[in-house]
Amino acid sequence: MKLSDMALKIRPSSTLSLSAEANRRRDEGIDVINFSAGEPDFNTPENIKEAAIKAVNDNFTKYTPYAGIYELRAAVADELKKEGLEYEPEDIVISNGSKHALKNAFSAITDPGDEVIIPAPYWNSYADIVNMVYGVPVIVQTKKENLFKVSVDQLEEAYTPNTKALIINSPNNPTGTVYSKGELEKIADFAVRKDIYVISDEIYRRLIYSRKLRHTSIASLGDDIKERTIVIDGFSKSFSMTGWRVGYTASNREIADAIANIQSNSTSNINSIAQMAALEALKGDKGEVELMLKEFQHRRDFIAQRISDIPLLSSILPKGAFYLFVDVSKLLGKEVKGVMLNNSSDVAKVLLDSYNVAVVPSDAFGVSNYIRISYATSMRDIVEGANRIEKFVKQNF
Numbered sequence: 001m002k003l004s005d006m007a008l009k010i011r012p013s014s015t016l017s018l019s020a021e022a023n024r025r026r027d028e029g030i031d032v033i034n035f036s037a038g039e040p041d042f043n044t045p046e047n048i049k050e051a052a053i054k055a056v057n058d059n060f061t062k063y064t065p066y067a068g069i070y071e072l073r074a075a076v077a078d079e080l081k082k083e084g085l086e087y088e089p090e091d092i093v094i095s096n097g098s099k100h101a102l103k104n105a106f107s108a109i110t111d112p113g114d115e116v117i118i119p120a121p122y123w124n125s126y127a128d129i130v131n132m133v134y135g136v137p138v139i140v141q142t143k144k145e146n147l148f149k150v151s152v153d154q155l156e157e158a159y160t161p162n163t164k165a166l167i168i169n170s171p172n173n174p175t176g177t178v179y180s181k182g183e184l185e186k187i188a189d190f191a192v193r194k195d196i197y198v199i200s201d202e203i204y205r206r207l208i209y210s211r212k213l214r215h216t217s218i219a220s221l222g223d224d225i226k227e228r229t230i231v232i233d234g235f236s237k238s239f240s241m242t243g244w245r246v247g248y249t250a251s252n253r254e255i256a257d258a259i260a261n262i263q264s265n266s267t268s269n270i271n272s273i274a275q276m277a278a279l280e281a282l283k284g285d286k287g288e289v290e291l292m293l294k295e296f297q298h299r300r301d302f303i304a305q306r307i308s309d310i311p312l313l314s315s316i317l318p319k320g321a322f323y324l325f326v327d328v329s330k331l332l333g334k335e336v337k338g339v340m341l342n343n344s345s346d347v348a349k350v351l352l353d354s355y356n357v358a359v360v361p362s363d364a365f366g367v368s369n370y371i372r373i374s375y376a377t378s379m380r381d382i383v384e385g386a387n388r389i390e391k392f393v394k395q396n397f
């Protein structure tokens, strides 16, 4: 008896596994600083929680339409209009988080053997999701000097007649890079010219810290590109709603109907109560959400400065999301605490075992020699974690 080839190929999500390990050590009483989780430490805003409690008390606890309640789909469509995106409520499908939205999207467009271009560094689940639908991930290595943005020349090189889609993730996890409108226009031209789909993961779109830079959705750059783009978004990050599991796709009607059919036969609707909470997140007061954004900016400025002051470490100032991507290549080739540092996993291992700091090694994101620090954690932990990383470098190099 053998598992399917697909199941054998899929690895557990490395960031979730690492974070679980850090939390396990914490539960054992070890004072671990967990820089590995992509999860805001804030509570879900009060008004959102109250909307959920009201939904329970109103007995809003039955099946809903499988693509989501109409009011929420309409609220998402209204929200996207602010980004210059004209969608009807019927073009939106509410799913169990944006991870599920991505799985739905790829299930709707991918045939076995179809290639999907994924610029690296990439969010760790992309390649596994493509594998789950029997697609072929084609990884393109971006360059640090290009702020980890993929160029059209690189896309041309990666393109084959089997290319079906391209993933764009702006703001990016793990680098925090944000594509400008001009850069997205070039990528949009490429996608239209080659007649391929674009999966645009915009889950961090509200988390941009530069006043000069505005989020642009590639789908807003013309009818041709909108027609072939599936926008992915969710409530986990900007509304601190990771556990509620609400995300969505916005796409042309044909794709939306296909996604809704797939969802109707896999998960049905998402949790009815979470849908009411998400509706309040979009329609209700955004005071707490704005405070979170300010706090993230403060934390980013602090951790970026602290890390850049540590000899041998360097990083690019992230423009969005809540991660710092730190180049550790200058630490490699030395033995520390009995471990030969051959790669960023070895660096992460020593940081966790000897300094109680959990970071994600960059192999998870398809590149070598970096670690990812998530600053979606408390200021106390950020200060302490930075101190411990500094101690690790100063004591051993």
Ligand SMILES: Cc1ncc(COP(=O)(O)O)c(C=O)c1O
Binding pocket: 038, 096, 097, 098, 099, 100, 123, 169, 172, 173, 201, 203, 233, 234, 235, 236, 242, 246, 247
């Ligand atoms: C780029 C990106 N996309 C999607 C997700 C999935 O988020 P969720 O499924 O909680 O909406 C994450 C979570 O870390 C992410 O970083």
